[in-house]
Structure formats: C-alpha cells, structure tokens
Amino acid sequence: xxxxxxxxxxxxxxxxxxxxxxxxxxxxxxxxxxxxxxxxxxxxxxxxxxxxxxxxxxxxxxxxxxxxxxxxxxxxxxxxxxxxxxxxxxxxxxxxxxxxxxxxxxxxxxxxxxxxxxxxxxxxxxxxxxxxxxxxxxxxxxxxxxxxxxxxxxxxxxxxxxxxxxxxxxxxxxxxxxxxxxxxxxxxxxxxxxxxxxxxxxxxxxxxxxxxxxxxxxxxxxxxxxxxxxxxxxxxxxxxxxxxxxxxxxxxxxxxxxxxxxxxxxxxxxxxxxxxxxxxxxxxx
Amino acid sequence: xxxxxxxxxxxxxxxxxxxxxxxxxxxxxxxxxxxxxxxxxxxxxxxxxxxxxxxxxxxxxxxxxxxxxxxxxxxxxxxxxxxxxxxxxxxxxxxxxxxxxxxxxxxxxxxxxxxxxxxxxxxxxxxxxxxxxxxxxxxxxxxxxxxxxxxxxxxxxxxxxxxxxxxxxxxxxxxxxxxxxxxxxxxxxxxxxxxxxxxxxxxxxxxxxxxxxxxxxxxxxxxxxxxxxxxxxxxxxxxxxxxxxxxxxxxxxxxxxxxxxxxxxxxxxxxxxxxxxxxxxxxxxxxxxxxxxxxxxxxxxxxxxx
Numbered sequence: 001x002x003x004x005x006x007x008x009x010x011x012x013x014x015x016x017x018x019x020x021x022x023x024x025x026x027x028x029x030x031x032x033x034x035x036x037x038x039x040x041x042x043x044x045x046x047x048x049x050x051x052x053x054x055x056x057x058x059x060x061x062x063x064x065x066x067x068x069x070x071x072x073x074x075x076x077x078x079x080x081x082x083x084x085x086x087x088x089x090x091x092x093x094x095x096x097x098x099x100x101x102x103x104x105x106x107x108x109x110x111x112x113x114x115x116x117x118x119x120x121x122x123x124x125x126x127x128x129x130x131x132x133x134x135x136x137x138x139x140x141x142x143x144x145x146x147x148x149x150x151x152x153x154x155x156x157x158x159x160x161x162x163x164x165x166x167x168x169x170x171x172x173x174x175x176x177x178x179x180x181x182x183x184x185x186x187x188x189x190x191x192x193x194x195x196x197x198x199x200x201x202x203x204x205x206x207x208x209x210x211x212x213x214x215x216x217x218x219x220x221x222x223x224x225x226x227x228x229x230x231x232x233x234x235x236x237x238x239x240x241x242x243x244x245x246x247x248x249x250x251x252x253x254x255x256x257x258x259x260x261x262x263x264x265x266x267x268x269x270x271x272x273x274x275x276x277x278x279x280x281x282x283x284x285x
Numbered sequence: 286x287x288x289x290x291x292x293x294x295x296x297x298x299x300x301x302x303x304x305x306x307x308x309x310x311x312x313x314x315x316x317x318x319x320x321x322x323x324x325x326x327x328x329x330x331x332x333x334x335x336x337x338x339x340x341x342x343x344x345x346x347x348x349x350x351x352x353x354x355x356x357x358x359x360x361x362x363x364x365x366x367x368x369x370x371x372x373x374x375x376x377x378x379x380x381x382x383x384x385x386x387x388x389x390x391x392x393x394x395x396x397x398x399x400x401x402x403x404x405x406x407x408x409x410x411x412x413x414x415x416x417x418x419x420x421x422x423x424x425x426x427x428x429x430x431x432x433x434x435x436x437x438x439x440x441x442x443x444x445x446x447x448x449x450x451x452x453x454x455x456x457x458x459x460x461x462x463x464x465x466x467x468x469x470x471x472x473x474x475x476x477x478x479x480x481x482x483x484x485x486x487x488x489x490x491x492x493x494x495x496x497x498x499x500x501x502x503x504x505x506x507x508x509x510x511x512x513x514x515x516x517x518x519x520x521x522x523x524x525x526x527x528x529x530x531x532x533x534x535x536x537x538x539x540x541x542x543x544x545x546x547x548x549x550x551x552x553x554x555x556x557x558x559x560x561x562x563x564x565x566x567x568x569x570x571x572x573x574x575x576x577x578x579x580x581x582x583x584x585x586x587x588x589x590x591x
Contacts, residue, residue, distance in 0.1 A: 088300070103289050
C-alpha cells in the first residue's frame, strides 16, 4: 500500500496552547478515514496542516509534497470542503464554474454540469440565493468534478437537514469514491458516516488516542451489557469504560477475548460513537 | 500564471461590480447634467444666439482651449470617482473574503497567495484606471454629441464649433498617460490600503485612516510641522506628479493663457514621460508599495484566523 499522508512527530502551538502534540500517522491510498474528536481536540488544526493552510513542526508529507511550502501544487491534487458556508455569496453559479475551469487543471466542467443537472441549482443563480443544502450540493458537485487524489471534508454537512446529509454521503460514496481516491473526513455526526469509513482516528488534546481500521474494531473492542453479580465479575476483567443505561451496566473492553465474557451478559461490537466516548472518558478517568 | 491572473482579474470584476457601475453612473449623471444645462440655457433665447455667434468668431486656439477645459472638467469628475473607487476597492479587496469566510474556498484552489494579492493590486493600479479611461472617452463623446445636437438645434454649426476645434485624440492620449501614471505615483497609498485590508480584523476604512490622522496630529503637536499630510498630498494630487513640463497649472492661468493659446493647444506636449519614469520619487513610491504588498501576501499566507 502506498502512503498518501505521512506525519512524523508533528506539533502545533497557538501561544501557550498545544493544539497538536507530537502526532505521527499514515493514511494509505484508497481509505476513507474518519478523524473524530471533541471540540478543541485539534482536528481542524491537523486538517489545516495537511492542507498546507498552517505551518507546523515535524515532518509532514502529503502526496510527496510539503503542504505548507508547496500548497499550489498540492491543491491541484487535493480538494477540500471546510464547511458549508464557505462559497462566496456574491458569485453566480456559472461564474464559479468558469473560474474553476480557468484555474484548476484537473477540473471537468462537463462533469459538474452533469452533476448539477440532477439538482435544483440553476447556473444563473447567485450563491446567496441558494438554500444551505443547495450550496452544499453545488460545492460537492464542484469537488466531485475535480480529479483529486485526496478529498478532505471538515464538517461538510454542518447545519444541513437529515435528507441532505444522507444524500451528500450517498453521492460521495456512489459517484465519487472508487477505491483509488482517498477521503479524510471529520464530523460530529459519527453515526451517519460509520458505515462509510474504512479507518478511524480518534484525537483528543492534540494526541491520537486510536488509529485503526474498521475491520479491526470487532477484534480489539467489545461492549458488554450486564447487571448484578455478572457486572461485578465483568468489572474485574478491567473495562476501559463503564456507563449506566436503564439500570444496566454497559462496559467497554479493549483487547479481551470474547470467550472470557461468556455468561456475563450480552456482548457486541461497540458503535464508533460509543467507542469514542469510552476511549475519551476512559483515558480521562 | 497569466491564465490564472486573467481569471483572477475577471473575478474582481464579478465581485466588485462598482468598478464599472461607478464610472457608468458618473457618465450618465454628466450627460444628464449637460442636457439640463442646455435646457436651462435655451431659456435665455437671444443670449444663446449671441454666445454661439461669439464662439464662432473667436480664434481656433481660444475655442480649442475652452473645449479642452470642458473636457478636463468632465474628466476630473471621473478621476475623483476613480480615486474614491480605488480607496474603497483596495480596502475591501482582502477583507471581504475573510469576513464572509470564502477565503477558505479560494485557498482550496491551486492559486498562490501572491497571485491573489497581485490580482488585487493590478485591479487597483491598472484595471480601475483603464475602465475609468473608457468612461472618459464615452463621456466625452456623449457630451460632445449632445452639445452638437443642441448647437444644431440653436442654429449653430457643430462641425465648425466642436468637431473641427477639439483636439480629441491628443487630449485622450494625454489623459490615458496621466491615468496610467497617477496610480503608480499614488502606489504607496494603494499598497497601504491593501495591507490594511489583509491585516485588519474590523473596519478597514477606520484602520487605514486613523493611524494617519493620529500620526499627523502627533507630528503637528510635537514638531509643529505637516510633513505627513504634505507627503500624502504630493502622492494624491495629480498636479504634483513629476510628469509635466514645469507647472501644469500655467496652462490654464489667465496671465499665461495668451502665450499658450497662440499655437495649437496640445496636452500631450505638456507631458514628459521620461522625467516621470526616471524620477526617484516614483521608484521610492513603488518600493514602498512593493514592501506593503509583500506584507499583505505574508499576512494572507501565514495568519490563521479561524
């Protein structure tokens, strides 16, 4: 597998605040990586470093380029949506597409026209006249018409209703992702993208808590719903996190053989959201 | 690089419609003003006839000079509009994209910060003056045409009074040269506005002028001098540009008018482009502008607002 993003010991300080703290990771080609963390965890700073929007200490290579120093070259090969409100409001749809065609070597006007023909976005409309959902459709249509190696999405569906969100990820998966491209995505609505992801990375206080493939999660983590004496027995096995749900105990275990939990309750693989909470709280405890 | 620059300049015209709307509006108002003055003047009946007879009988030189003054008055209104437009455009150019957060979209494209900031500078220094020049030409033609119609209506000969007398191309060429030179001469101011636009977090207009006013006041209180205001004045008043042979105000001074009016009046011959291009003041100004624009590029590239 080829590594698309390689980070070795990268750090970023804002005054006394350490936004990223000596982080190392790799993202391989063809992955859909979910970057998940609470507010202020350093997600956006990390993405900005990958996009060359901010400088950082340590070694960072994206598609073999130094993102901060070779941003122009990098932007020919990667795309990003920072959040929904980012398209200039004064511009007409047709002007936006003209501008993209004139400045982006890997942009296909025909492809955007085709994608937009399935939406209510009209070429003569100004961005300010479009609804929030339509602006996102427009932005996604532009991004999908760029033959990019890496797509970075930072809270791409913020403020959108459920129908648009489902449609957004549906389009992304069906019309864009082809196994050759790589997607790096952050969102608070983890549940909605859980089935999309091939890999996850949890980040908190500028550090990586977990970096794993989705396939490896069932082998590494198990959640047990238990109560009473069984809960006591399970607790002795050292859960990383425990919570109460309707009078029952829900415990998350790491690196434990599922056979050990036989008879102690109902065992299953935790959802990404639950695993995230368990890991954040577990570490904090 | 050039294709990107052209796309960026076109983008500026899309975003800042005022670049062509403002001169177009001024042209329209000047035309309305001309029509209104003709209607008002027509009310004087016999006096108009006498004036037309008078104008027909003065010498060619006097008529040329009178027409040129009229043309330059027209132009000066457009020039004032151009300065106001340039100040507001420059201050808004790098501020608006941060205010509406579209900077994140623009920076997601394969365009460098240098290319973007240069496109703003080129818009202020080249595009706005060129659009204004086109407006000057259109306005001149419209107003001369309106005047011709009116003179014809009043029984005069427009071909003799207007079109045979006005040194149109000479005046236009001179105005074009001055319009290209003026923003270069004022480039330290434009550089300052672009820098403030890239740097300030709020009210670029206030942030651009407040430090100047405070510094000028301090200068006056401490040294009892007006050097800062004088320096700014020397950059913004056309008459101070080292592009004229001697003092250009002489041209329209009553005492010297006769001397100038003897031969065919030519504005172009009053200009000395060589003197302008080789004047240390121009290059000093361009250097200051270059430093301020570099600072603007640096701020756009390195500052992390969000």
